[in-house]
Structure formats: C-alpha cells, structure tokens
Amino acid sequence: MITVGEISYTNIMPLYYYLNKEAWKKEGVRFISGVPSFINSLMKEGAVDVGGISSFSFGENSSDYCLFPDLSVSSFGAVGSIFLFSKVPASRLGGKTIALTSSSASSAALLKVILSKFYRQEANYSVVHPDLQAMLASHDACLLIGDDALAAKRVSSGLFVYDLGEQWKTFTGCPMTFAVMAVRRSAAEKSGRLLEKIKTQMQESRDRCVREQFRPLVRTLHPSLGGDEKSWHSYFSGLDYYFNGEHEKGLQLYYQYAYECGLLSKQPVITYFDGCMSVGR
Numbered sequence: 001m002i003t004v005g006e007i008s009y010t011n012i013m014p015l016y017y018y019l020n021k022e023a024w025k026k027e028g029v030r031f032i033s034g035v036p037s038f039i040n041s042l043m044k045e046g047a048v049d050v051g052g053i054s055s056f057s058f059g060e061n062s063s064d065y066c067l068f069p070d071l072s073v074s075s076f077g078a079v080g081s082i083f084l085f086s087k088v089p090a091s092r093l094g095g096k097t098i099a100l101t102s103s104s105a106s107s108a109a110l111l112k113v114i115l116s117k118f119y120r121q122e123a124n125y126s127v128v129h130p131d132l133q134a135m136l137a138s139h140d141a142c143l144l145i146g147d148d149a150l151a152a153k154r155v156s157s158g159l160f161v162y163d164l165g166e167q168w169k170t171f172t173g174c175p176m177t178f179a180v181m182a183v184r185r186s187a188a189e190k191s192g193r194l195l196e197k198i199k200t201q202m203q204e205s206r207d208r209c210v211r212e213q214f215r216p217l218v219r220t221l222h223p224s225l226g227g228d229e230k231s232w233h234s235y236f237s238g239l240d241y242y243f244n245g246e247h248e249k250g251l252q253l254y255y256q257y258a259y260e261c262g263l264l265s266k267q268p269v270i271t272y273f274d275g276c277m278s279v280g281r
C-alpha cells in the first residue's frame with residue numbers, strides 16, 4: 001500500500017487536480033491531506049510514502065528521500081502567499097519578537113536566512129498557531145503562509161508586508177522552491193512502478209493546468225475560496241510548478257545559507273527518484 005501526502009493549500013493543487021484518485025484508491029493508494037508541517041512529520045515517520053512536503057524538510061531528511069523530477073511549488077519572484085507582516089521595517093527587526101506559523105518549515109527557515117544574511121537582524125522567534133490578529137497581539141511581526149497568508153493580506157493595511165519569494169529573488173537572483181514532491185527511498189525501492197505512474201499523472205496534471213491557464217481549476221475552487229477569478233489566475237500564474245537546473249541551483253543556495261545559519265546540521269544531497277526506483281510493483 002502507498003500513502004500519498006497532499007498539502008491542503010490552494011497553491012499545490014495543480015499537481016493533484018487531475019489525478020484519478022478514485023482509480024488510485026482501487027489500487028490501494030491512500031491520500032492524506034494536511035498543512036505542510038503535518039505532512040512533513042508523517043513523511044519523516046514513514047506514514048506517508050510520497051507527497052508534497054516542505055523543501056526544508058527534504059533538506060533535513062535528504063538521505064532517506066529522493067525527488068520526483070520536474071515537480072515543485074516554486075516562484076521566480078513574488079510568490080503571493082508567503083508574507084512577513086511587521087509593525088516595523090525589516091531592517092529594524094533585530095531584538096524584536098516574530099511569530100512563525102506552525103504550518104511552515106521552508107518559509108520559517110527562509111525568513112531567518114533573509115533577516116540574518118541580508119538584513120543582518122537577529123530576532124527572537126516563536127512558533128505559534130497561524131492567526132494574524134493573535135500573533136500580532138503578542139509579537140512585533142509574524143510569518144504566515146498558504147491560504148492563511150492570502151486571507152491575512154486582505155486585512156493587513158498599516159503593516160509592513162514582505163513577500164519572501166520576492167525578497168529571495170532580490171537578494172540572490174534565484175528562484176525559490178517552497179515545496180518538492182518527495183519519495184521515501186524505501187518506497188521507491190519497493191513500489192517503483194506504481195510510483196512512476198503517480199509521478200507521470202502529477203506531471204500531466206500540472207501540464208494540463210498550465211495549458212488551460214488554470215481556468216477550470218479556478219472555476220471549481222473560487223466559489224468556496226472567495227476572491228475573484230482574475231486574482232486567482234494571477235496567483236497561479238505567479239507560481240512555478242517545475243523543477244530543473246535553475247530551481248536546483250536556487251534550492252542548493254537556500255540549503256547552503258540555512259546550513260551557515262545553523263538551521264541544517266549538514267548540507268543536503270539532492271537525489272532523484274529515477275535513480276533510486278526499482279522495477280518492482
């Protein structure tokens with residue numbers, strides 16, 4: 001049996017939207033959904049075999065995981081749903097308190113890297129439940145991601161708002177990869193063929209969503225999500241769902257900085273599913 005983890009945010013949907021889940025369920029494939037930190041921990045425990053996880057979590061566990069090639073949630077600039085909301089400018093956050101959403105791994109580490117390396121600010125961080133008002137009632141700034149960040153942005157007037165994808169691009173010139181599609185090596189060795197089919201369907205789902213300019217996806221989603229169709233289109237268009245040499249270069253730089261900041265205990269090694277799969281089931 002294979003368990004697929006699915007991040008419960010709008011941003012990753014193009015990779016899952018056209019998966020034939022009912023057919024997969026008949027083949028014994030299970031789907032589990034949750035915020036990134038939840039899927040990260042299930043994957044680490046071995047309760048999830050494959051799925052979208054935080055790129056930072058991949059970095060922490062790179063010896064046990066490999067990557068589905070050419071799939072990610074990345075941005076080449078503004079990401080549109082990963083924001084630092086602050087009462088003071090970023091250049092004055094040294095010694096201040098910052099609340100980090102408990103849902104994130106990649107963006108929490110990215111914020112620490114950006115503030116430490118590029119703004120030279122050492123702040124005091126705590127990890128809390130994502131809620132803009134509650135976070136700012138007791139902290140000077142807060143980090144929100146995904147759908148929480150999209151909602152918070154609509155009510156953030158009067159605050160300094162920083163898009164972390166944009167910040168990363170400004171300071172490094174690189175794209176940032178927030179989520180990767182990771183596979184446990186043990187699953188790749190045992191169920192290579194089945195995983196190969198899931199990988200192909202995810203790539204096809206992404207290709208179809210991109211080809212359709214996300215229109216059917218937006219139409220299905222937007223009544224439940226609020227906002228207008230136009231802003232959802234521009235949100236999806238600002239995200240990038242591929243992973244090639246340029247993304248890998250950006251991710252390696254992120255890992256290097258995270259290592260230098262003491263957030264990773266060693267430099268991760270990126271390996272790909274095609275190299276570690278077996279031709280078993």
Ligand SMILES: C=C(O[C@@H]1C=C(C(=O)O)C=C[C@H]1O)C(=O)O
Nearest residue numbers: 036054081104105106107146178
């Ligand atoms: C683009 C986003 O990326 C997400 C950010 C993650 C993190 O910070 O760990 C994990 C998965 C991504 O889906 C977002 O949440 O807006």
